[in-house]
Amino acid sequence: MSSGAVKVWYLVHKWTSLVCTLFLLMLCITGLPLIFHEEIDHLLEGERPLPAVEAGAPSKTLEDALDTALARFPGTIPLFMSFDEDQPVVNVTTGPRPRSTVDEMNFISIHRPTAEPVRTPDDEGVMHFILQLHTDMFLGLGGELFLGFMGFLFFVAIVSGVVVYAPFMRKLRFGTVRVSRNSRAKWLDTHNLLGIVTLMWASVVGLTGVVNTLSTPLVDLWRADQLSEMVAPYEGKPVPTAFSSLDDAVATAMAAAPGTTPQFVAFPGVRFSSNHHYAVWLRGATPATKQLHTPALIDAETGALTEMRSMPWYMTVLRLSQPLHFGDYGGLPMKVLWALLDIAAIVILGSGLYLWLARRSLPAPGTRHAHEELLPQAGPAE
Amino acid sequence: MTRRRHFTLGEIFAVPLLLAIVTIVGLVAALLGDGWLDTLSWAGLAIPALVIPWALIRRRA
Numbered sequence: 001m002s003s004g005a006v007k008v009w010y011l012v013h014k015w016t017s018l019v020c021t022l023f024l025l026m027l028c029i030t031g032l033p034l035i036f037h038e039e040i041d042h043l044l045e046g047e048r049p050l051p052a053v054e055a056g057a058p059s060k061t062l063e064d065a066l067d068t069a070l071a072r073f074p075g076t077i078p079l080f081m082s083f084d085e086d087q088p089v090v091n092v093t094t095g096p097r098p099r100s101t102v103d104e105m106n107f108i109s110i111h112r113p114t115a116e117p118v119r120t121p122d123d124e125g126v127m128h129f130i131l132q133l134h135t136d137m138f139l140g141l142g143g144e145l146f147l148g149f150m151g152f153l154f155f156v157a158i159v160s161g162v163v164v165y166a167p168f169m170r171k172l173r174f175g176t177v178r179v180s181r182n183s184r185a186k187w188l189d190t191h192n193l194l195g196i197v198t199l200m201w202a203s204v205v206g207l208t209g210v211v212n213t214l215s216t217p218l219v220d221l222w223r224a225d226q227l228s229e230m231v232a233p234y235e236g237k238p239v240p241t242a243f244s245s246l247d248d249a250v251a252t253a254m255a256a257a258p259g260t261t262p263q264f265v266a267f268p269g270v271r272f273s274s275n276h277h278y279a280v281w282l283r284g285a286t287p288a289t290k291q292l293h294t295p296a297l298i299d300a301e302t303g304a305l306t307e308m309r310s311m312p313w314y315m316t317v318l319r320l321s322q323p324l325h326f327g328d329y330g331g332l333p334m335k336v337l338w339a340l341l342d343i344a345a346i347v348i349l350g351s352g353l354y355l356w357l358a359r360r361s362l363p364a365p366g367t368r369h370a371h372e373e374l375l376p377q378a379g380p381a382e
Numbered sequence: 383m384t385r386r387r388h389f390t391l392g393e394i395f396a397v398p399l400l401l402a403i404v405t406i407v408g409l410v411a412a413l414l415g416d417g418w419l420d421t422l423s424w425a426g427l428a429i430p431a432l433v434i435p436w437a438l439i440r441r442r443a
Contacts, residue, residue: 001384015427093424095408125386162398165394165398166391166394166395169394170388170389171388171389171393172389172439173389174394174396174397174398174434174437174441175433175437175440175441176437176441177437177438177440177441177442177443178442179443180442190438193437193438194434196398196401196402197398197430197434197437198430199398199401199402199405199407200401200406200409200430201405201427201430201431204405204406229401262430262440279404286413286414286415286416287412287413287415287416288413288414290438306434320413323413324409329412329413330420330423330424331420332413333420333424334412334418334420334423334424334427337424337428337431338427340431341427341431344431344434
């Protein structure tokens with residue numbers, strides 16, 4: 001590569017890094033406890049106690065659970081019912097109208113066999129604070145998209161970093177860390193080593209993080225692109241006043257897609273459904289297909305299956321981006337490795353910042369030999 | 383270490399490329415199932431994680 005091209009790549013690396021570094025440091029540091037949020041929540045709150053089930057007592061229905069929720073929040077209508085993966089518990093969200101704002105929504109967890117309320121997951125504590133900071137810095141969609149853009153710059157910094165890695169390594173064996181020279185050489189080599197070793201992991205976690213920030217626009221796109229097509233024959237119909245059975249709707253949906261379990265039900269009129277349907281979102285059984293939700297639309301008046309179709313590619317990408325960003329799909333050992341690689345990323349960001357700051361205390365540019373061994377050496381020398 | 387020859391691009395990127403492949407195998411394996419696929423995934427992510435202390439100790443110069 002010509003020395004001009006190296007210089008350009010070097011500038012790209014420098015500036016994309018400088019712009020995103022502080023935000024990425026925040027993301028990596030807040031991300032560290034978030035990797036273990038399940039374990040931490042469990043530690044802080046303990047196992048959620050469930051009511052005892054009387055032997056021989058008939059199991060309650062989903063309608064019963066719904067009644068419990070609506071009795072708790074009178075005057076509201078059901079919006080969502082989600083199904084816990086680990087416990088026989090459903091979570092019901094209600095609100096004053098189908099398009100309620102998040103602030104207007106009520107949330108209750110209900111034990112399925114007894115239809116009795118149980119403790120809801122904590123959404124106030126320190127972990128929730130960290131999650132909000134990590135997701136959107138308390139700035140809503142704008143903050144989320146901004147962090148997405150920082151993630152994109154991070155990826156550009158990774159790619160340009162790989163390009164400028166080559167000229168640095170012309171004379172050094174892989175992994176060499178020159179500790180005996182000076183602090184700058186030591187940190188430069190450490191930065192290069194950690195950067196090149198974690199390259200793939202950092203790219204995947206970075207890019208899937210970017211995709212996750214696009215979740216709101218992607219769901220809107222899906223609604224406009226697919227959902228509107230699926231429910232076109234029902235266009236203009238009002239939300240029915242009397243609904244067909246929720247239990248039957250879930251059973252009909254599961255029968256149409258054997259091997260799946262319900263993830264959540266969106267009630268008629270809400271963002272993930274149509275005015276006239278229960279949208280039963282089904283998940284598969286493997287870690288990957290668990291993410292690939294298939295919505296089944298059940299006519300909320302007749303209880304018949306209207307349509308079921310797989311998610312379009314962009315929703316598949318969005319769904320798969322979640323586990324690949326969170327690192328929560330391979331047990332505790334994976335989380336520990338995720339944390340170690342995250343710490344490596346923190347060191348990369350910190351050392352990069354140090355290398356830029358330390359550069360300023362060096363002899364002024366133009367002074368001979370000032371940057372000799374610090375800038376990448378271009379082209380086939382000699 | 384007085385080496386006159388410069389490393390070629392192939393030599394420079396051989397190990398990084400291998401590590402990138404091992405990492406992506408590790409990332410994808412656990413998505414596809416549990417059990418041995420999880421173990422494969424741990425190995426795939428442990429290798430890059432272990433290369434770092436290895437280099438910091440064995441490649442000091």
